[in-house]
Amino acid sequence: MEYPKSRKLDELKPREIVRELDNYIIGQDQAKRTIAVAIRNRTRRKRLPEAIRDEVSPKNIIMIGPTGVGKTEIARRIARLSNAPFIKVEATKYTEVGYVGRDVESIIRDLMGVAVQQVKAELAEYQKEKVQARVEERLLDLILPPTAAPVGQDTHATTREKFRTMLRDGAFDDREVEINVASRKRVGIEVMGQPNMEELQEAMQSLGSIFGNGKGHNRKVSIRRAREIFTEEETEKAVDTDRAIDEAKDRVEQMGIVFIDEIDKVAKSGGASSGIDVSREGVQRDLLPIIEGTSVSTKWGIIDTTHILFIASGAFHVSKPSDLIPELQGRFPLRVELNELKSDDFYRILTEPTNAITMQYRELLATEGVTIEFEDGAIRRISEIAWQVNSTNDNIGARRLFTVMEKLLEELSFSADELSGQTITITAKYVDERLSEIMKNEDLTRFIL
Ligand SMILES: Nc1ncnc2c1ncn2[C@@H]1O[C@H](COP(=O)(O)OP(=O)(O)OP(=O)(O)O)[C@@H](O)[C@H]1O
Numbered sequence: 001m002e003y004p005k006s007r008k009l010d011e012l013k014p015r016e017i018v019r020e021l022d023n024y025i026i027g028q029d030q031a032k033r034t035i036a037v038a039i040r041n042r043t044r045r046k047r048l049p050e051a052i053r054d055e056v057s058p059k060n061i062i063m064i065g066p067t068g069v070g071k072t073e074i075a076r077r078i079a080r081l082s083n084a085p086f087i088k089v090e091a092t093k094y095t096e097v098g099y100v101g102r103d104v105e106s107i108i109r110d111l112m113g114v115a116v117q118q119v120k121a122e123l124a125e126y127q128k129e130k131v132q133a134r135v136e137e138r139l140l141d142l143i144l145p146p147t148a149a150p151v152g153q154d155t156h157a158t159t160r161e162k163f164r165t166m167l168r169d170g171a172f173d174d175r176e177v178e179i180n181v182a183s184r185k186r187v188g189i190e191v192m193g194q195p196n197m198e199e200l201q202e203a204m205q206s207l208g209s210i211f212g213n214g215k216g217h218n219r220k221v222s223i224r225r226a227r228e229i230f231t232e233e234e235t236e237k238a239v240d241t242d243r244a245i246d247e248a249k250d251r252v253e254q255m256g257i258v259f260i261d262e263i264d265k266v267a268k269s270g271g272a273s274s275g276i277d278v279s280r281e282g283v284q285r286d287l288l289p290i291i292e293g294t295s296v297s298t299k300w301g302i303i304d305t306t307h308i309l310f311i312a313s314g315a316f317h318v319s320k321p322s323d324l325i326p327e328l329q330g331r332f333p334l335r336v337e338l339n340e341l342k343s344d345d346f347y348r349i350l351t352e353p354t355n356a357i358t359m360q361y362r363e364l365l366a367t368e369g370v371t372i373e374f375e376d377g378a379i380r381r382i383s384e385i386a387w388q389v390n391s392t393n394d395n396i397g398a399r400r401l402f403t404v405m406e407k408l409l410e411e412l413s414f415s416a417d418e419l420s421g422q423t424i425t426i427t428a429k430y431v432d433e434r435l436s437e438i439m440k441n442e443d444l445t446r447f448i449l
């Protein structure tokens with residue numbers, strides 16, 4: 001079922017969120033439900049009277065499951081569905097404050113950056129017509145400067161209107177004009193609060209570009225390019241940045257979602273603790289205040305993290321959630337496990353999701369004029385093979401399907417341009433022919449599939 005594009009995540013009911021996720025992710029019902037409830041709870045919270053609202057804290061979630069079973073995919077889909085600011089980070093990218101690397105507060109700065117962009121884009125969309133009108137006037141000024149003498153008997157105004165129609169029809173697209181590109185890249189050096197290395201570097205770079213290029217110069221460009229440049233400029237002008245920042249801050253604080261991947265990799269590895277474990281614990285410790293609720297200063301102002309929802313995920317092969325420091329465990333009250341995928345799940349993954357893998361290949365080859373059809377038996381066979389390889393070698397979950405499919409269609413992909421106009425049916429027999437040799441030899445399997 002399709003929702004109109006404007007349906008926003010905070011209007012979706014849990015059942016609807018799950019249904020949306022079902023379009024892309026097979027199984028993993030428990031994880032979908034838990035996330036749907038957590039997201040819905042935030043909408044509910046927003047409806048509470050202020051006094052209670054501040055008491056309700058988000059119920060952070062840890063998703064536990066082997067590699068390639070859909071953890072990141074669920075998060076990615078939630079992000080697409082939502083108008084809630086969303087960021088996905090890898091826990092391993094961060095280091096304890098004071099060490100070289102990113103500090104965890106940059107997560108919140110990045111999240112805010114995402115939100116500002118998002119709101120600006122929405123405002124720009126809202127102002128689109130106004131912007132387009134302004135751009136058109138500016139282009140017309142270039143083609144027919146207001147001071148230009150009237151052409152023939154037409155008045156200046158009539159010529160302008162004629163040109164306007166031609167401009168809209170693209171008649172001037174390739175004409176060269178000279179524009180001033182001074183104001184093009186607005187360099188913002190607004191490092192406030194605690195600057196981190198990245199922001200400083202950014203600032204240094206923009207300084208460099210100011211001194212390097214000198215201020216504003218004229219450039220010859222096509223009308224087509226000038227339209228792009230003007231649109232950028234006019235959009236920037238039309239969008240009320242202060243308003244965008246206020247709105248973004250509100251969304252981050254009330255609806256923001258941070259997805260922390262690979263959380264297991266900063267857990268103790270078990271056994272004797274080493275230097276690495278100490279620094280990993282440092283990252284966990286740094287995360288505590290942000291998850292609990294703290295103020296992070298960003299260049300857009302101070303962000304309160306109390307109501308940001310955190311979803312952590314990890315395979316937890318070596319370590320267990322209980323290897324995380326207790327304070328951190330306690331801040332993730334919800335645990336969901338994702339299941340290992342079996343042959344039947346693979347079959348469904350190959351066929352059911354919108355943009356299923358078989359469909360992707362069909363479309364790819366269709367661009368060469370080749371029609372491929374997968375017989376049901378073939379898809380069964382592919383699923384079995386993927387599952388078999390997963391159980392004899394490393395279990396890499398649904399990612400195995402990609403390697404198997406690549407190998408299966410290698411020959412076809414290579415010679416597709418020569419097969420234009422043909423229809424090729426992939427049968428179970430074809431699958432066996434292409435893959436059984438490899439399957440028989442365990443060493444080969446290890447390398448190829
Ligand atoms: N349940 C599923 N339904 C549909 N597709 C899936 C499912 N699980 C995995 N996939 C596909 O497999 C690929 C890998 O999945 P994903 O990135 O979610 O793995 P993961 O669970 O995050 O693994 P890791 O622990 O290695 O990060 C994705 O492209 C996704 O489309």
Ligand SMILES: [Mg+2]
Nearest residue numbers: 071072073261
């Ligand atoms: Mg992942």
